[in-house]
Every structure is written in structure tokens, then in C-alpha cells.
Amino acid sequence: MSDPREPIIRFDHASFGFPGLIALSDISLTIYEGEFLGVIGPNGSGKTTLCRAVLGLLAPVQGHLHIFDCACDKLRCYHRAKIGYLPQKGVVDRNFPVTVLETVMMGRYGALGLFKRPGRTDHAIALEALTQVGMEAHKDDALGLLSGGQQQRVFIARALAQQPKVLILDEPTTGLDITAQHNVIELVQHLHDQLKLTVLLITHDINMIRSRVDRLVLLKTKLFAAAPPADVLKPEILHQVYGKELVITENDLVIVEDYHHHH
Amino acid sequence: MLDLLAYDFMQRSLLAAAMVGGLCSIIGVFVVLRGLAFVGAGTSHAAFAGVALGYLMGWPPLLLALVFGLATVWITGWVEEKGRMKLDVSIGILYTTTMALGILFIGLMKTYNAEVYGYLFGSVLSVTPEELRIIGALSILVLGLILLFAKELYFIAFDQEMAEASGVPARQIFFLLLTLVALTVVVSLKTVGAILVFAMILIPASTAYQLTHSLRTLTLYSATIGISTSVAGVLISAIWDVPSGPAIVLLATSIFFISLFFSPKRVKRTGAAHAH
Numbered sequence: 001m002s003d004p005r006e007p008i009i010r011f012d013h014a015s016f017g018f019p020g021l022i023a024l025s026d027i028s029l030t031i032y033e034g035e036f037l038g039v040i041g042p043n044g045s046g047k048t049t050l051c052r053a054v055l056g057l058l059a060p061v062q063g064h065l066h067i068f069d070c071a072c073d074k075l076r077c078y079h080r081a082k083i084g085y086l087p088q089k090g091v092v093d094r095n096f097p098v099t100v101l102e103t104v105m106m107g108r109y110g111a112l113g114l115f116k117r118p119g120r121t122d123h124a125i126a127l128e129a130l131t132q133v134g135m136e137a138h139k140d141d142a143l144g145l146l147s148g149g150q151q152q153r154v155f156i157a158r159a160l161a162q163q164p165k166v167l168i169l170d171e172p173t174t175g176l177d178i179t180a181q182h183n184v185i186e187l188v189q190h191l192h193d194q195l196k197l198t199v200l201l202i203t204h205d206i207n208m209i210r211s212r213v214d215r216l217v218l219l220k221t222k223l224f225a226a227a228p229p230a231d232v233l234k235p236e237i238l239h240q241v242y243g244k245e246l247v248i249t250e251n252d253l254v255i256v257e258d259y260h261h262h263h
Numbered sequence: 264m265l266d267l268l269a270y271d272f273m274q275r276s277l278l279a280a281a282m283v284g285g286l287c288s289i290i291g292v293f294v295v296l297r298g299l300a301f302v303g304a305g306t307s308h309a310a311f312a313g314v315a316l317g318y319l320m321g322w323p324p325l326l327l328a329l330v331f332g333l334a335t336v337w338i339t340g341w342v343e344e345k346g347r348m349k350l351d352v353s354i355g356i357l358y359t360t361t362m363a364l365g366i367l368f369i370g371l372m373k374t375y376n377a378e379v380y381g382y383l384f385g386s387v388l389s390v391t392p393e394e395l396r397i398i399g400a401l402s403i404l405v406l407g408l409i410l411l412f413a414k415e416l417y418f419i420a421f422d423q424e425m426a427e428a429s430g431v432p433a434r435q436i437f438f439l440l441l442t443l444v445a446l447t448v449v450v451s452l453k454t455v456g457a458i459l460v461f462a463m464i465l466i467p468a469s470t471a472y473q474l475t476h477s478l479r480t481l482t483l484y485s486a487t488i489g490i491s492t493s494v495a496g497v498l499i500s501a502i503w504d505v506p507s508g509p510a511i512v513l514l515a516t517s518i519f520f521i522s523l524f525f526s527p528k529r530v531k532r533t534g535a536a537h538a539h
Contacts, residue, residue: 055428081430087422096296096421099477106421109414110430118414142476162429 005032008165008198009054014063016049023049026063027223031200033165036192038209038229039202041219042242047202048088050219051168054200056080068165081111084159084197086152086169100146100154101139104129107161122161129160132195133187149180156187166198167191173205185209206233206254267501272388276454276501279390280493280511282402283451287460288467288489289409290447292482293440295468296420298350302339302441304461305354306448309335309361311457314382315368324382325397328452331361332445340441344434385456385508387497394453401450405443416440417478459508463489466515473519473526488518 009031017023024046031037039047052058053065056079067079084107107129108122130136133153138146143154152172159167169188173181189212192199203209210216216232218225220241225232232238233254238246247257267273294303313331317324335357342353369379381389390398409416415436418426427433444464451460471484496511 052428057424057428080428083428085425085428087425087428097472097476097478097481098421102478103421106414106418106426107429109418109426112414114415114432115411144476 005034007031008033008068010064010066011053012064012066014053014060014065016046016053016058016060019061022061022221024053024219025222029217029223029226031198033198034196035215036189036199036213037201037215037217037226038206038213039200039217039219040204040206041224045220045241047219048170050217051085051170051200051202054166054168055083055085081162082165084156084162084164084167086155086159086167086172088170089148089152089172089175095144098143099139100130100135100141100143101126103143103154104139104157104161107158111162125163126157126161129157130154132160132191133157147180149176149183152176152180152184153187156184156191160191160195164197166200168200168202170202171204172201173203173208181205181208185212210252210254267498272390273501275390275392275395276387276497276507277494279395279398279454280387280497280507281490282398283387283454284463284467284489284491284493284511285486286402286405286447287451287463288485289406289482290443291464291466291468291489292471292485293409293416293420294444294464295472296417297423297437297440299440299444300465301351301354301358302336303444303448303464305339305358305361306332306335306445307452307457307460308358308365310445310448310452311383312361312365312368314452314457315365315372315379318376318379319368319372325449325452328382329445329449332448333442335361336441336445337438340438344437381456382452383457384506385452385454385459387454387507387511388501390454398450398454401446405446405450408439408443412436412439455508455511459512462512462515463493466512466519467492470515470519470522473522476527488515492518 007030011027011029014027015022015025039050041047049058053060054067068082070079104126105118105122108118108126112118112122127136127139130139133156135150135153135157138150143151146154172184172188176184185208188199188201191197201209201213210229210233213229215226216229217223218232218237218241224241225237233248233252235248238254245257246254248254294300310328310332313327313329314324316322317327338357339350339354342348343350415426415431418431419433419436419440423433423437447464448460451463455463467489468485470488471481474484475481492515493511496514497507499505499514500507500510
């Protein structure tokens with residue numbers, strides 16, 4: 001692939017998991033700076049594993065993983081603070097007594113390092129991140145009292161406060177109503193365009209992201225495709241991963257075929 | 264009451280109560296937020312087993328309390344990290360095992376030893392100047408470490424995996440927190456005793472939890488409640504001649520129940536319920 005952009009993440013025949021229980025096997029994938037990638041695949045296909053690997057939470061059991069200029073075959077790489085992460089919803093206790101600004105400030109902690117207290121600059125960066133997601137008016141509100149969509153914005157702001165080069169979002173729209181889903185995806189697109197962030201967006205909603213991403217990464221334990229949406233969303237490719245029930249309609253929507261209507 | 268304050272023993276016990284109350288309530292913030300409530304209970308019983316072994320063998324009881332306490336929290340942390348079983352199960356097992364050891368050690372002693380029971384129930388009014396110095400030194404150590412790593416401790420209490428993902432050495436900070444819990448329990452053994460120290464850790468932070476949505480305010484409220492109930496408890500104990508440990512804990516518990524009624528979180532929920 002001849003791409004003028006810098007490769008920033010490179011999987012080289014990398015496998016992840018435990019011996020006897022491989023979650024992702026033999027992945028070779030290069031991600032370029034400024035790319036917007038959609039990561040799709042069925043439940044348990046290794047999408048979250050891929051993200052955890054990029055975050056440095058998992059070392060490859062075989063092969064290599066290079067992030068920025070670092071061969072991250074061991075954990076605890078310095079690069080973590082440069083990768084913003086929005087975990088799947090439900091990980092965090094919603095009644096936790098924390099304000100919006102306190103939550104976003106946490107994004108500064110990794111970058112600051114031990115023994116250093118957040119100062120005026122960090123405060124300004126956190127406020128800027130809140131402005132970027134349109135939540136600056138809520139800075140002193142309790143996180144637990146916000147709506148699901150607003151909380152997701154705050155968590156995205158926390159990731160932005162790390163001043164990341166890469167933004168990873170793990171199913172950011174799960175559990176949100178249809179408008180909030182749209183708004184979150186719009187925001188991600190906007191941040192990608194404005195801040196030139198490399199974005200890895202894990203989702204089940206292929207139709208919502210297909211017109212926005214540069215490439216779709218299709219996983220099911222192995223890498224089935226990493227190409228522009230038009231090249232991935234073809235019956236012969238999708239059927240390998242999702243089974244034959246998946247069909248593509250005339251107006252390019254990916255849907256599950258309902259056998260009752262046809263037989 | 265002013266006469267009482269003139270006595271050396273009274274000044275010592277008020278100072279000890281203030282330090283232990285402050286220390287427990289501040290570490291309690293992280294214990295409550297990180298969901299380690301039961302770990303506090305397990306650690307205090309383990310520490311008591313250490314005290315019993317100390318008296319049985321003629322070794323320094325507080326040192327053995329520390330060894331037992333640290334072993335318990337580290338094993339608990341390790342088990343949680345490995346994901347072998349739920350935290351409450353592993354601590355439940357260690358809790359009862361160390362309690363069994365404690366009873367065994369007491370049973371092996373040929374004579375009745377009232378001092379051992381002092382560690383079970385605590386006796387803040389009999390704190391010696393030397394014990395006060397140990398409490399002071401350990402309190403400064405624990406509080407200093409909390410201050411030094413405050414931002415990391417808050418982050419792992421909120422979301423340990425997120426902290427790890429954003430470059431905070433979350434595993435090490437988690438073990439530091441467990442170590443600080445064990446140290447706090449040992450510091451508090453002589454004054455409030457193994458059974459009640461758990462309450463000193465949990466109640467002020469849980470009370471503060473009802474009253475605020477901010478981490479910073481939570482810590483401030485918790486420390487204020489911890490110190491004031493401890494000092495007031497000692498005064499009540501001296502004036503009405505009741506045991507100091509229960510006086511402190513029951514006072515704190517009353518404030519906790521009052522806070523439940525006045526909690527802004529409760530008001531919000533009721534308001535939301537009416538809206539539907």
C-alpha cells in the first residue's frame with residue numbers, strides 16, 4: 001500500500017490472548033496517521049482485544065506490535081498517554097461522586113506522570129476539551145446526573161484532555177437513544193476532521209459509520225478485511241464473518257434477512 | 264469537662280482519637296470509592312491474629328499485626344488481579360481463616376491476657392506516650408503517601424482500567440492503596456480495636472458520599488466527620504464513663520443515618536421519581 005501518510009500503528013503477524021485461547025490470531029495491519037477506522041465484527045470477534053492491544057494493556061503472545069516509533073512487545077510503554085480511550089459503557093459506577101471537570105482532569109494524570117500536580121495549564125486543557133465536546137456549561141455538574149449521551153461526551157473530553165494522537169472508542173453509542181447515537185458519531189467525525197486525530201471506532205452499527213470512515217476493519221478472531229467500506233461491505237466478504245443471513249439492500253444498507261418473509 | 268482536659272491521659276487520648284479518626288476517614292474515601300469495604304474488615308481481623316501470635320510468642324504484637332495485615336491485603340489484591348474469584352469471596356475466606364488463627368493463638372496461651380482483648384475492642388483512654396508517637400509517625404507516613412499519590416489514587420478508585428490505559432501505573436497504585444489500608448488498620452488497633460476500626464474507615468466516607476458530588480469535597484467532609492466524631496466520642500466516653508470505641512462508632516453511625524435523610528442525592532432521586 002503506497003500511502004503518503006506516516007504509519008503509526010503496525011501489527012506484524014501479531015496474536016493476542018493466552019496459549020490455548022487465542023482472541024486474535026496472526027493480525028497484520030498498518031494504521032496510518034489521521035485515518036478514521038471503523039472496527040466491526042460479531043460479538044467475541046476480538047474487537048476490544050485489538051483496542052486493548054493498542055492501549056498497551058495486552059502484549060502480543062506472538063508476532064510484533066509497533067506503536068509510534070516503539071516496538072511494544074512488552075507492556076507499560078510510554079506511549080499510553082498519547083492514546084485517548086473511551087471504554088465500553090457500564091464499566092464506571094454512575095453514582096460515583098465526581099464532577100464533570102474532575103472527570104476530565106483525570107485525562108491529564110497519565111500525561112503528567114507521578115508526583116506532579118495538575119496546574120493552570122492542565123485546567124485550561126481540560127476546559128478546552130470540554131468545549132470541544134460542547135459540555136463546558138456542565139463543568140461543575142455531577143457526572144452521575146447527566147444523561148447517557150452527555151456522559152459519553154464527558155468521557156470523550158477526558159480522552160481529549162490527554163492530547164492524544166489516537167482516539168479509541170469502544171462501542172460509544174451502545175445504550176444511547178437514536179439522536180444521542182447520531183450526535184456522538186457526529187462529534188467523533190468532527191474531532192477527527194478538526195484535530196486530525198487517528199480514530200479507531202468499534203461498533204456494531206455498520207450503517208451509521210459506513211459513509212464516515214476511511215477503512216473498515218472486519219474481525220472474527222482473524223483479520224478478514226481492512227479496506228474502504230465499499231470493498232468490505234460485499235456479500236461474499238460479510239458472509240464469511242456474519243453468516244449468510246446478512247444481506248445488502250439496494251440502497252446499500254447492511255441488514256439481517258428475515259427468512260419468514262421469504263419462505 | 265474542662266477539668267478532664269487538664270489530664271495528660273485525656274490530652275493523649277484526644278490527640279490519638281483525632282489522628283486515627285482523620286487517618287481512617289481519609290483512607291476510607293478510597294476504600295469506599297474503590298469498593299474495598301470488606302477488605303478493611305478482613306485486614307483488621309488478620310491484624311488481630313497477628314497481635315495474638317505476638318503475645319503468644321513474646322514478639323512485638325504491632326509488628327506481627329502489620330505482617331498479617333499486609334499478607335492479607337496483598338493476597339486479596341493478587342487474587343483479584345488474577346481474576347480467579349470475586350474479591351468478597353477471597354476476603355471472606357481470609358477473614359475467617361485469620362480469625363480462626365487468632366482464636367487458636369489465644370487458646371494456646373496458658374493464661375488469660377487482658378491486653379490481647381484491648382486490641383480487639385480498643386482503649387483510647389489508655390494510650391501511652393510511646394504509642395502516641397507510633398500513631399503519629401505512622402499517620403504522617405500514610406497521609407504523606409496519600410497526598411503524594413492523590414491524583415492516581417482517585418483515578419484508580421474511579422476506573423482502574425481507564426487509569427492503566429491512560430498511562431497511570433494503576434497496578435502499583437492499587438497495591439499501594441491496599442498497603443495503606445493495612446497500615447491504617449494497624450495504627451488504629453490500640454485505640455479503636457480490631458472490630459471497630461472497620462467502622463471508622465467506612466462510616467465517615469459513606470456519610471460524606473451522601474452529601475456531595477465532588478471528589479475534593481468528599482475527602483474534606485469525610486475527614487471532618489472522622490476527626491470530629493472521634494474526638495466527641497472520646498469526650499462522651501470520659502464524661503459518661505462508657506467504652507470509647509462504641510461511643511465513637513455509634514456517634515458516627517447516627518450522623519450517617521441523619522445524612523441519609525438530608526442527602527442531596529436522595530432529594531434528586533425523589534424529585535426525578537415525582538417527575539414521572
